[in-house]
Amino acid sequence: MFKDHFYNSLKELAEIPGSPGREQTIVKRIVELIKPYADHVEIDHMGNIYAVLEGQKSGPTIMVSAHSDEIGCMVSAIDEKGFLRMERTGGMLESLLVARKVNVNGHFGVVGVKAGHLQTAEEKTRIPKMENLYVDVGAKSREEVLAMGIDIGDSITYISDLERFSNQDLICGKAIDNRSCCVLLIELFKKLQDKEFSGTLVGLIAVQEEVGLRGATIASYKINPKYAIVLDTIACTDTPDGNHYPIGIGKGPVMPLLSGGGARGNIMAQQMKELIISFANQLNIPYQLSVMPNGTSDISAIHLVKEGILAGALTFPRRYSHSPVEVADLSDFENGFLLLEEMIRNIDRWGSLSFLK
Structure with missing residues (x-):
């Protein structure tokens, strides 16, 4: 029990x-x-x-x-197209952020990733630096992001529900x-x-x-x-x-x-x-x-x-x-x-x- x-x-x-x-x-x-x-x-x-x-x-x-x-990140900038830049708060690793689902102040988002078809051979083996990562919250402009209630300083955390393995004693999330x-x-x-x-x-x-x-x-x-x-x-x-x-x-x-x-x-x-x-x-x-x-x-x-x-x-x-x-x-x-x-x-x-x- x-x-x-x-x-x-x-x-x-x-x-x-x-x-x-x-x-x-x-x-x-x-x-x-x-x-x-x-x-x-x-x-x-x-x-x-x-x-x-x-x-x-x-x-x-x-x-x-x-x-x-x-561990998490914080919104550090919002560009004119509505994409967010971020800084880490805690032990966030760039290698574990790429293409992840994230929660941005209560809103769904994803950490963007350059399509594999468009990456050079070098890019396919390189981990992007934090300053090159960005979050897509589905907005088309900075004004739309602000209207959603997202601003500089807001929290970014992983979306990853807790689950159990077939071995019921093991959990993951x-x-x-x-x-x-x-x-x-x-x-x-x-x-x-x-x-x-x-x-x-x-x-x-x-x-x-x-x-x-x-x-x-x-x-x-x-x-x-x-x-x-x-x-x-x-x-x-x-x-x-x-x-x-x-x-x-x-x-x-x-x-x-x-x-x-x-x-x-x-x-x-x-x-x-x-x-x-x-x-x-x-x-x-x-x-x-x-x-x-x-x-x-x-x-x-x-x-x-x-x-x-x-x-x-x-x-x-x-x-x-x-x-x-x-x-x-x-x-x-x-x-x-x-x-x-x-x-x-x-x-x-x-x-x-x-x-x-």
Whole structure:
């Protein structure tokens, strides 16, 4: 039942457009879904959602976070014939944009492509640069585009409905990164309605993760929790073009022990790693360990806020990252949810989590 319910919930949220800085529609829907299960819900000026649930006993404040935005583009210009130019907001790749269906501020569009019959031999092997790509929304003039309600600064996102493979555990579509974890957070609040946990749970749905972890930075400063658990997805390498990182779908949630590189990355605290593994072993839940300098999550910002927030991450492997055909395994989300719930319900067993034992 969890997998079917999760898939249907994700299908709804993944279809809603919400690129960085333009998350209004998805934020509104998430608020509607989580508000009945929270003691209090607040939205700040950036669009971060704070949902609060008080446990039956006193205890620490723990923040569990996901991000609402998906990779996208923004309209940068409109020419006299009604074609749009764009700039990326997040990890959009030119190679994955050509000839795609897109949503432009609620309107259907396509990323134009020069007909194969007209391409030179060189053009057939070359990926167009972003400045040469354009979007066709079916308009004949700039004035017609403006009359449609499309203007410079509007959001452009993929159109790609979530679907299931013949293997019903595998799903495919856009925005699995990170609407999947928004669903997990909503389900956590539903599950904890009995309030059988200690302390204060703050569910954060952060904005603008894809353009520099921006929402989580200010939200963590506002909440200042004792602990944080970040939920996100992570690239995997179980395809023919993969590399030596041993991460694959269907093998359980992933703990990113090293994510990102240099000053913008995170090295997960050893005590948090050991804590998560201990709960996973108690529940006999499979897990994976990742050391990957490319790619990161909101944990990289959260653990540096104020005096430092002790943070861990549970991430979920998906193939074809930052594409309209991301692929994931429902069993990974089910196992991750069981692990997350058990950790929150038993925060009294976490111990001091001091740096030195």
